[in-house]
Amino acid sequence: xxxxxxxxxxxxxxxxxxxxxxxxxxxxxxxxxxxxxxxxxxxxxxxxxxxxxxxxxxxxxxxxxxxxxxxxxxxxxxxxxxxxxxxxxxxxxxxxxxxxxxxxxxxxxxxxxxx
Amino acid sequence: xxxxxxxxxxxxxxxxxxxxxxxxxxxxxxxxxxxxxxxxxxxxxxxxxxxxxxxxxxxxxxxxxxxxxxxxxxxxxxxxxxxxxxxxxxxxxxxxxxxxxxxxxxxxxxxxxxxx
Numbered sequence: 001x002x003x004x005x006x007x008x009x010x011x012x013x014x015x016x017x018x019x020x021x022x023x024x025x026x027x028x029x030x031x032x033x034x035x036x037x038x039x040x041x042x043x044x045x046x047x048x049x050x051x052x053x054x055x056x057x058x059x060x061x062x063x064x065x066x067x068x069x070x071x072x073x074x075x076x077x078x079x080x081x082x083x084x085x086x087x088x089x090x091x092x093x094x095x096x097x098x099x100x101x102x103x104x105x106x107x108x109x110x111x112x113x114x115x
Numbered sequence: 116x117x118x119x120x121x122x123x124x125x126x127x128x129x130x131x132x133x134x135x136x137x138x139x140x141x142x143x144x145x146x147x148x149x150x151x152x153x154x155x156x157x158x159x160x161x162x163x164x165x166x167x168x169x170x171x172x173x174x175x176x177x178x179x180x181x182x183x184x185x186x187x188x189x190x191x192x193x194x195x196x197x198x199x200x201x202x203x204x205x206x207x208x209x210x211x212x213x214x215x216x217x218x219x220x221x222x223x224x225x226x227x228x229x230x231x
Contacts, residue, residue, distance in 0.1 A: 004157070037222075043203055045158070045222035091157050101148070101171035103207075103220060105157030 003027065004092050004106035011111050013082045020067070021077040021109045023092030029053075031097035034075040036066065039089040039108070048090075051075055082113045117142060119208050119223035127229045128196050136191040136226045140208030146170075147189040148220065149181060150205040158205055164189050165211055196230045203227050 005024045013019035025034065036048040051059045051066045059066040067076040079086055092106045120139045128134050140147050146165045150158035160173035164183035178194045187208075193200055204227075207220035 035219075043205075043225040043227070045205060045207070047219050047221070050219065093157075101163045102160045102173060103148070104160070105150075107155075107157050 003104040004094055006092055006106035006109050008109045009107075011109055012114060013079075013111065014114050015084060016081055018078060018080045019082055019111065021079070021090050021092075021111065023075045023077065023106060025073050025075060025092070025094050027073075027094065027096050029096040033095045034066070034068070035093040035095070035103070036064070036075075036077045037091045037093060037105075038086075039091060041088070045091070049077065079111075084113050084115060087111060087113045119206055119221050121204075121206050121223035121226050123226060124224065125227045125229075127231060130196055130198060130230055132196050133192065133194045134196060134228060136193075136204050136206075136228070138189045138191070138206030138208075138223060140187050140189070140206075141221045144208035144210050144221070145187050146209045146211040147183060147187065148207045148209070149189070149191045150207065151175070151200075152203040152205055152225070154202070161191070193228075198230050201228060201230045 003026050032053045034051045037045040039045050049059050049061045049064045049066050051068045058068050063080045065078045089108045089110050091108045093103050095103050118141050122137045148163040149161040152158040161175050162172040163170045167183045180192045183189045203225040205225045206223045209220045
């Protein structure tokens with residue numbers, strides 16, 4: 001069964017504007033962690049932000065914030081003030097308590113920032 | 116401080132051959148995970164090594180095997196290569212040694228394997 005769903009294969013955003021990348025997940029665990037990674041064309045996965053299932057506050061890291069809605073099982077990434085260098089693939093991933101070593105990834109969203 | 120390094124960066128092999136990919140973890144990290152990323156898809160977990168043993172395995176056949184050395188570096192071996200094994204193989208390292216849900220994994224740039 002698909003654990004992580006990213007429904008937007010591609011997104012476009014104007015430079016300096018904000019963009020939201022969607023992620024929904026499926027788990028029966030009460031304890032889990034959600035991650036967002038950026039993958040530029042070089043291939044390396046770059047960690048952006050983490051949200052724990054018990055965290056009451058939405059995570060923020062600079063221009064990145066995570067809109068965590070636990071009841072809806074969604075963990076959307078918000079990028080504010082987009083920059084040309086933000087153009088890349090973005091992956092949502094989850095680690096579950098009972099399956100701690102296995103990080104499950106979604107299919108990704110390709111973000112293109114227009115000048 | 117060097118991050119995760121993988122070698123080689125690109126590789127072309129013939130169907131039926133065997134291949135070995137290498138990974139050196141980030142300094143201080145003791146756990147290595149391997150992922151396969153087919154074109155247009157997200158990474159799929161292959162297995163994880165900790166203390167020189169395979170700790171967990173994803174849904175991959177026995178043709179995929181690995182090893183972790185005392186210096187924490189790791190190898191991924193794939194036997195009897197199939198065309199479908201063509202993918203980007205990513206290595207990720209982390210510092211384990213206990214349950215930590217928010218353990219961040221650092222990834223290398225990957226090895227792009229093409230099977231012809």
